[in-house]
Amino acid sequence: MSVATNDTARQSAQSLTLRDLVKTYSSRGRDAVTAVKGIDLDIRPGELVALLGPSGCGKTTTLRMIAGLETVTSGSIKIGEREISQLPAAKRGIGVGFESYALYPPLSVRDNLLYGLKARKVKGAEKMVESISDRLEMNDLMSLRPASLSSGQKQRVALARALVRNPPVLLLDEPLSHLDASARNRVRRELKVLQREFGYTTIVVTHDQVEALSLADRLAVMDGGVVQQFGTPDEVFDDPANLFVAGFVGEPAINVLPGVARVHDGRVHVEIGSGVGSLATSATTVADGTAVTVGVRPQDCALSDRGNEGLAATVAYFEHLLEFGLATTTVAGIEDGIVVQTPAEQSHEPEQQVSVTAPAERVYLFDAETGERLR
Ligand SMILES: Nc1ncnc2c1ncn2[C@@H]1O[C@H](COP(=O)(O)OP(=O)(O)OP(=O)(O)O)[C@@H](O)[C@H]1O
Ligand SMILES: [Mg+2]
Structure with a gap:
């Protein structure tokens, strides 16, 4: 009524x-x-x-x-x-x-x-x-x-x-x-x-x-x-x-990582810590060598067997929740791990060597000093 x-x-x-x-x-x-x-x-x-x-x-x-x-x-x-x-x-x-x-x-x-x-x-x-x-x-x-x-x-x-x-x-x-x-x-x-x-x-x-x-x-x-x-x-x-805003909205919270921008063939990638590999981004205005803060949501990350794509990481621990899993991975040279939300049917073991990937448009870059978004 x-x-x-x-x-x-x-x-x-x-x-x-x-x-x-x-x-x-x-x-x-x-x-x-x-x-x-x-x-x-x-x-x-x-x-x-x-x-x-x-x-x-x-x-x-x-x-x-x-x-x-x-x-x-x-x-x-x-x-x-x-x-x-x-x-x-x-x-x-x-x-x-x-x-x-x-x-x-x-x-x-x-x-x-x-x-x-x-x-x-x-x-x-x-x-x-x-x-x-x-x-x-x-x-x-x-x-x-x-x-x-x-x-x-x-x-x-x-x-x-x-x-x-x-x-x-x-x-x-x-x-x-x-x-x-x-x-x-x-x-x-x-x-x-x-x-x-x-x-x-x-x-x-x-x-x-x-x-x-x-x-x-x-x-x-x-x-x-x-x-x-x-x-x-x-x-x-x-x-x-x-x-x-990136940190306040979203559950589980977005991963916040220190990174350095690298420009190859006109595309901006970010290297994270001293880890092997990088994440591609859709940023267009960030110069090679810029220190940035990288934000990437657990829901946007995926894990695969260690390969040439993405960032090399190691599974530290894995939680099976009802509708999805949460893998916490470590990357060489950074303190905080990268949390990855995985499909319910997937399972991971500690020590597993993996690659973390994310779609380029879901990898956000922020000014390392001010936190403003870099595009
Ligand atoms: N009457 C008042 N005199 C002095 N300071 C005040 C007064 N009312 C609020 N403040 C201050 O203003 C700021 C904003 O308070 P406000 O109550 O608007 O926050 P809020 O976003 O509603 O927080 P909460 O989620 O805790 O309700 C705080 O630092 C608070 O201490
Ligand atoms: Mg209030």
Whole structure:
């Protein structure tokens, strides 16, 4: 059943634009902290964007500035053509599903959800609340008071409350972090379907890459108060802008290796450690002899019997996981081994002499100093 069919429904979706957004926290007697260092994002009407990044990178600060819960040090925030960065929170037309978001303690969950709708005399409010409660698996919570809810239950109520408010822009900070694994997967799928039905322009903050990759139309990978890359999940995974993004997205983690570029017949290869052989790359702008950092994903590597192709390596150990194997190999002259994901039916033994290969376009080169991608 679609819930966005009554007259609360679908307003025209709005774009959300951030321009050079900065937040410096200063308090007396302490050094100022610039948590957000000039963020630009162009979020399309109805798009779901995930902000993904490590703890402390400025995700919550960014969301709180958009919501109006935190002042902006400088920069601009627009919904459609309307500048909102100086408006009070209540005038911005933004729904927030923050965990700490206040529910009214004396009211049941049902009445908490109905409260805003009734105040606005929305027709079909009860039906809408029922449908959302069904879909977020919270029917058994509806008559309870907020104080008796677990943190996972509170989180679902906060999410439902943000959804029923029908805002043009919806901001969710770690909306599923307290749910157990199976509820989390189901609620995540439902959240995405509901977001599509309502057409809300949505930002979801998470530090869980699986959540980000599965929910988002596009993701903004953040580090140190800066957006490191903004793109579709495939763009971010297949074409990382720098070493940080390559290392943060992907499981098992990308192999990061020191290398030296060698140009033969106009093609760039990289030698790794003091090992025999090299990996071909699709880089075209890297000069012979340049010291680089090489990134290659375990999923993109393959092992074969030692031959003329690829890099000479030795299997150090091999783990049989259910759907694939992981071989850790060593290469002469480098400290960290190269991890290779192998097909389930393959098996390898320690001491086995092998060659590691990877498709040239999946061998990424980065500036050894700055970590920026070299192409
Ligand atoms: N009220 C505040 N006063 C001073 N510094 C703050 C304040 N709020 C956040 N910070 C600092 O700003 C930086 C960014 O914090 P923020 O909460 O935005 O990170 P986050 O990406 O949401 O992290 P997490 O994943 O842990 O929630 C951190 O260094 C934090 O210590
Ligand atoms: Mg946070």
